Amino acid sequence: xxxxxxxxxxxxxxxxxxxxxxxxxxxxxxxxxxxxxxxxxxxxxxxxxxxxxxxxxxxxxxxxxxxxxxxxxxxxxxxxxxxxxxxxxxxxxxxxxxxxxxxxxxxxxxxxxx
Numbered sequence: 183x184x185x186x187x188x189x190x191x192x193x194x195x196x197x198x199x200x201x202x203x204x205x206x207x208x209x210x211x212x213x214x215x216x217x218x219x220x221x222x223x224x225x226x227x228x229x230x231x232x233x234x235x236x237x238x239x240x241x242x243x244x245x246x247x248x249x250x251x252x253x254x255x256x257x258x259x260x261x262x263x264x265x266x267x268x269x270x271x272x273x274x275x276x277x278x279x280x281x282x283x284x285x286x287x288x289x290x291x292x293x294x295x296x
Contacts, residue, residue, distance in 0.1 A: 183238040198224040242270035
């Protein structure tokens with residue numbers, strides 16, 4: 183995920199100021215607050231180097247899908263990032279108690295579409 187964030191910033195498909203604003207206004211749930219959250223990366227922040235490993239999955243889901251809508255003109259980029267967000271949700275959030283049959287089927291169906 184770190185590579186994806188860096189790539190989006192380098193290609194100027196995501197603006198640091200916009201990203202920082204979104205990090206600050208998202209209504210993080212108490213469950214997600216129970217660990218490290220992404221911090222500002224702009225000039226007032228300390229950059230991606232100060233994000234902990236736990237920050238990236240929280241960026242990928244739930245924040246990523248919310249902030250890229252309408253920001254990316256390339257449909258393939260959007261599909262890739264939406265996939266990353268969905269897989270992050272499955273692996274880090276829903277899958278913490280083990281996957282059920284529905285989750286496995288959703289994962290399988292996603293890859294068949296691609």
